[in-house]
Every structure is written in C-alpha cells, then in structure tokens.
Amino acid sequence: MAVIDIDGLSKEYGSVTALNGIDLTVESGEVFGFLGPNGAGKSTTINILLDFVRPTAGSAQVFGMDAQRESQQIRRRTGVLPEGYQVYERLTGREHVEFVADSKDVSADPATVLGRVGLDDAIDRQAGGYSKGMRQRMALGMALVGDPDLLILDEPSAGLDPTGVKEIRDVVNEEAASGTTVFFSSHILSQVEAVCDRVAILNEGTIAATDTIDGLRETSGKQGQMTVTGRGLDDAAVAAVEAVDGVTDVVLDDALECTVEPTAKIDVLEALTANGVEVDDIETGESSLEDLFMHYTEATHGN
Numbered sequence: 222m223a224v225i226d227i228d229g230l231s232k233e234y235g236s237v238t239a240l241n242g243i244d245l246t247v248e249s250g251e252v253f254g255f256l257g258p259n260g261a262g263k264s265t266t267i268n269i270l271l272d273f274v275r276p277t278a279g280s281a282q283v284f285g286m287d288a289q290r291e292s293q294q295i296r297r298r299t300g301v302l303p304e305g306y307q308v309y310e311r312l313t314g315r316e317h318v319e320f321v322a323d324s325k326d327v328s329a330d331p332a333t334v335l336g337r338v339g340l341d342d343a344i345d346r347q348a349g350g351y352s353k354g355m356r357q358r359m360a361l362g363m364a365l366v367g368d369p370d371l372l373i374l375d376e377p378s379a380g381l382d383p384t385g386v387k388e389i390r391d392v393v394n395e396e397a398a399s400g401t402t403v404f405f406s407s408h409i410l411s412q413v414e415a416v417c418d419r420v421a422i423l424n425e426g427t428i429a430a431t432d433t434i435d436g437l438r439e440t441s442g443k444q445g446q447m448t449v450t451g452r453g454l455d456d457a458a459v460a461a462v463e464a465v466d467g468v469t470d471v472v473l474d475d476a477l478e479c480t481v482e483p484t485a486k487i488d489v490l491e492a493l494t495a496n497g498v499e500v501d502d503i504e505t506g507e508s509s510l511e512d513l514f515m516h517y518t519e520a521t522h523g524n
C-alpha cells in the first residue's frame with residue numbers, strides 16, 4: 222500500500238516554480254530518501270504533504286487521504302521533524318515532549334522519548350540552553366511521540382556532528398524495523414545512503430531519478446568519464462560527440478571531456494576521427510554515486 226502518493230504536483234510562488242508536476246509514491250514500511258540541492262523543492266513538497274502549503278496543481282495523498290481535506294487525520298498519524306525547528310527557549314525538553322503529546326492527544330513518557338535521542342541528562346533543562354545538535358535531537362524525539370505510522374524528517378542531520386548523524390540513523394533504523402514508513406530529505410547523498418531503501422533525486426522542481434541505492438550504483442558504474450586530448454578538437458568535434466548515443470555532458474577545454482556509457486566509447490573515437498581529429502591520448506574512469514548525484518543536479522549545484 223502506498224503511504225505517500227503524489228500526482229502531478231506543482232507549486233508556484235509568484236513567478237518562482239518550486240515544483241513542476243512531480244509524481245512520487247512511497248510504499249508502506251519504506252525508508253525513502255528525498256534528495257536534492259538547496260532550493261530543489263524538498264521542503265515545499267513536505268509542507269504540501271502536511272497542508273502547511275497549498276499546491277497550485279496536482280494532488281497529494283497520505284495514508285490514502287487527501288493532504289488538503291484530511292490533514293488533521295494525517296497529522297495525527299505522522300511524526301514531523303521540520304526544517305530549522307525553533308525551540309521554546311524557556312520550556313524544558315520534558316515540557317516540549319508533553320506539549321506534543323497534548324496536542325496529538327496521546328500519552329508519552331518524556332524520559333523514554335528523550336532517552337532514545339540521547340537527551341536523558343538534559344531532560345529537565347530549558348531548551349534555550351541546548352546546543353544546536355541537542356535541539357535537533359529533541360525535535361526528532363518530538364516527532365516520535367505517539368508512535369507514528371509515518372515519520373517525515375526534513376534535513377534531520379542539519380547541524381549535527383558525526384555522533385549526532387549516527388544517532389539519527391540508529392533511530393531511523395529502529396523505526397523502520399518496527400514498520401514505520403520514513404520519508405526524509407537531505408542534500409547530502411551519503412547521509413541517506415546507509416538507511417534508505419529508495420531515493421528520489423529532485424532538481425529544480427522536477428524528479429530527475431527515482432531508484433534504489435543499488436540501482437543508482439549500477440547506473441553510476443555504467444557511466445564513466447572520458448577525456449580525450451588531440452589536435453583538431455573544435456566545436457564541430459563537440460557537436461559530433463554530442464550526437465553519439467550514450468554520451469552526455471560534453472565539455473571542450475584543453476581536452477574534450479564527456480560522460481559516456483562503456484559501449485559508446487568506441488563511437489566517440491570514431492566520431493572524432495571522422496571529424497579530422499588526431500587523437501593523442503584517451504583516459505577513462507568510473508563515476509561514483511556522488512558523481513551521479515552531481516550529474517543529476519549540476520544545473521543548480523553551487524547556487
């Protein structure tokens with residue numbers, strides 16, 4: 222059964238297109254990574270799922286319920302770690318947990334909840350005195366209140382040191398083992414790699430890829446970087462290489478570089494030779510998972 226079902230979802234903020242007709246399905250029990258660079262539209266998608274933002278077109282369903290019309294019922298079964306959660310400075314960790322339990326009308330033991338995120342010792346301190354990492358961990362604890370069927374975590378590792386990142390990972394794994402569906406966003410592939418069953422890569426409001434980590438790895442293994450040096454490399458040679466099937470990202474500097482599938486390497490050389498290029502040297506290399514992520518998102522990388 223699909224826990225999240227997004228169909229043709231678009232969102233425009235004035236002249237800015239944040240989402241451009243995305244389709245996405247997350248099945249029950251999946252740990253799903255929602256990846257993309259800053260500004261890709263991840264938070265907008267999450268905010269639509271929770272009815273904090275209204276879509277311009279398309280629809281989103283959670284647990285088979287409409288995200289707009291049935292948001293109360295959806296939120297009761299969903300634990301949320303919002304991006305950049307602001308704590309109530311004067312309330313203690315315990316009081317934060319009690320606050321969420323009250324608002325969801327469920328019972329929760331603050332010591333158990335905060336123990337899971339490593340805040341046992343700080344439970345009766347005001348959250349205003351917590352470090353950034355402690356605040357983030359408390360927010361994760363708050364998301365766990367009421368044993369939700371779906372956890373939505375927006376950039377859960379933001380501001381955390383490696384120990385904090387590992388703790389989040391442990392909690393996600395524990396939740397997944399108990400059957401909770403987990404949907405979380407990140408702009409760092411390596412942070413979702415260890416825990417996710419599947420990922421979607423979002424770029425400029427469009428889904429660039431949806432796959433398992435193994436599937437992505439297979440794709441990345443197939444693609445390789447090819448660098449050719451020689452005489453006669455010009456715009457016509459670039460155009461000829463661009464026309465070869467299985468070749469992308471052709472760039473001419475001192476050398477000609479492109480991303481190429483193994484079977485197309487020979488075609489690249491033939492295209493160059495046919496264009497009068499005298500090839501001096503060829504280098505080829507495998508691309509990593511991280512390269513692949515960059516490949517899908519490079520249009521906005523660095524913005």
Ligand SMILES: Nc1ncnc2c1ncn2[C@@H]1O[C@H](COP(=O)(O)OP(=O)(O)OP(=O)(O)O)[C@@H](O)[C@H]1O
Nearest residue numbers: 234237239257258259260261262263264265266408
């Ligand atoms: N309230 C708003 N008003 C106008 N534009 C907005 C608003 N919220 C988001 N945007 C724009 O929509 C686009 C998508 O933003 P969004 O926050 O969803 O991306 P994101 O992938 O979550 O990015 P980040 O990783 O930086 O949080 C961006 O261009 C952003 O500037």
